Amino acid sequence: MRSNGDKPWKESHTSLGKVLQSARVADEFKARDIVILNVAGLSSFADYFLICSARSSRQVQGIADNLETALRRLGIRPLGVEGRTEGHWVLMDFGDVIIHVFYDPVRHFYDLESLWSDAERIDWDSVPGGPEVIAEIDRNQDSP
Numbered sequence: 001m002r003s004n005g006d007k008p009w010k011e012s013h014t015s016l017g018k019v020l021q022s023a024r025v026a027d028e029f030k031a032r033d034i035v036i037l038n039v040a041g042l043s044s045f046a047d048y049f050l051i052c053s054a055r056s057s058r059q060v061q062g063i064a065d066n067l068e069t070a071l072r073r074l075g076i077r078p079l080g081v082e083g084r085t086e087g088h089w090v091l092m093d094f095g096d097v098i099i100h101v102f103y104d105p106v107r108h109f110y111d112l113e114s115l116w117s118d119a120e121r122i123d124w125d126s127v128p129g130g131p132e133v134i135a136e137i138d139r140n141q142d143s144p
Helices: 015-028 057-073 104-110 130-142
Strands: 032-038 048-054 080-082 089-093 097-103 120-123
Touching (some): 015 048, 048 057, 097 104
Antiparallel strands (some): 032 120, 080 089
């Protein structure tokens, strides 16, 4: 996953770095409409939401499984995961980052982006050099 191997994520790693890494993994596994919401000033329980969707419940489950596996390799374990069995909306709680993987129609029904419309929104597709951003975060975390 990382250019420097799968050594554990350093404790000083930022919430932003964690959510960007999660977005990269979701993108690798063909998640659609990846959006990051900065809810730090609006929420007492998280700094960022990652919201993405898939075309089928099976793909939702696959994206969630791969996200959990990739983050565990970096030493990041979820506090809780809900909805994996149904595959309509998987919520993964990583403390400062909450990941929502939706089946497309379910995402539109709950419309979290509208509920959190005051949050700063980052569309993953518009992040210039998304993978390069991750590489830079990795380099910064590995320096003394």
